[in-house]
Amino acid sequence: MFLAAVLYFKLRFESNAWIDANFQSAILTVSTITNLGAMIVLQNIQATANYPFRINLALVINTVIFTLLTGSTVMFTDVSAGAYLFFLLCSVALTAYACGLIQNGAFAFAAGFGRPEYTQALMAGQGVAGVLPPIAQIVSVLWIDDDDASEKAHDGGGSSSISAFVYFLTAVGVSLAALVAFQPLKRRHDHIVANRMVEQHMSESVHSIEEAEQSLRKVTSMQKLFRELHWVALALFFTFVLTMFYPVFTQKILSVRDPDTAPALFQPRAFVPFAFFMWNLGDLSGRASTILDFKLRHKPLAMFLISLARVGFLPMYLMCNIGGRGAKVDSDLFYLFAVQFLFGVTNGWMGSSTMMNAIESVDEAEREATGGFMGLCLVAGLTVGSLLSFTAGGI
DSSP, X not given: OTTTTHHHHHHHHTTOHHHHHHHHHHHHHHXXXXXXXXXXXXXXXXXXXXXXXXXXXXXXXXXXXXXXHHHHTTSSTTSOHHHHHHHHHHHHHHHHHHHHHHHHHHHHHHHTXXXXXXXXXXXXXXXXXXXXXXXXXXXXXXXXXXXXXXXXXXXXXXHHHHHHHHHHHHHHHHHHHHHHHHHHHHHHHHHHHHHHHHHTTOTTTOOSXXXXXXXXXXXXXXXXXXXXXXXXXXXXXXHHHHHTTHHHHHTTBOOSSOTTTSOGGGSHHHHHHHHHHHHHHHHHHHHHGGGSOOGGGGOHHHHHHHHHHGGGHHHHHTTSOBTTSOOSSOOHHIIIIIIIIHHHHHHHHHHHHHHHHHHHTSOGGGHHHHHHHHHHHHHHHHHHHHHHGGGGTTO
């Protein structure tokens, strides 16, 4: 949601050149560092973890924060760029904490069912979550008449604020829908745990579903899991290190078409979220493709080498129309499909394949811990990648 709203944020920060140039990397860094810290703490609290509670809490936090962001598009619009950046980064930090809760909780929760396809479905769901924000942003931008938007771009109650209002309100709706939809799944999970209690004659020794779940859980150290899963863990880590460069390039690359005559979709206001959509569509396609049992998915070392080979996409971004300065390959098709879409495909396939490989490679009692550990590797990659993305900020 934050990445796809980059043009609205640029409007709020245009009075401060330094903030305007660096807020994107600041968002990524605050988000990933907070997320990583939360994941490390949560991963070390396995024995008494209540994963459904973590998921519910995360969704409540997201609902509250995006409600505040929705309100900020129509209230306090005259605050300084520095004050709005502080508010925005606090919002990012809280949603990142929520992300840590739900990453740790959802991966462990899904792994606990002992079905690798549930983990694949969870990764595919994250792909869907990546596609929805840019679609919402494109619709909210195109919904506003271009000429009217240009006239009111600097008016806190104008068209740009209206499109941002609709955009953030969409996030509130999605968070609430997810919160409601999770409740029957939790009841099903509790029913499964209750059946295990009966099968293992635990009813006399435990007094709740939470106690039963914790008694069935095996606490496994991250060091032990890394020894068992080092190739897939490193593959997941490096995959997301490289992935974090794409938001920095995407918000800088414009269409090669003449902005005075280009269709609305190829104007900067819509083209940037459209490029985010293409990357996320590729990511979703890559995640969905893991339903086909490619042999490479069972070769950890090969996946690690593929994760390193993805660095070849970064020079391809330099061949595109960065900042409107011209492109070495004068084609939007090249940028949107050969660069954005395929970079997303490799991210989605690698992310899902490594997660599924890890769950399949450990004992049943270690699956919850493995789900949390792999989620931690993913977030660690995002954190390192976001810090390295500052190197591309001045391109």
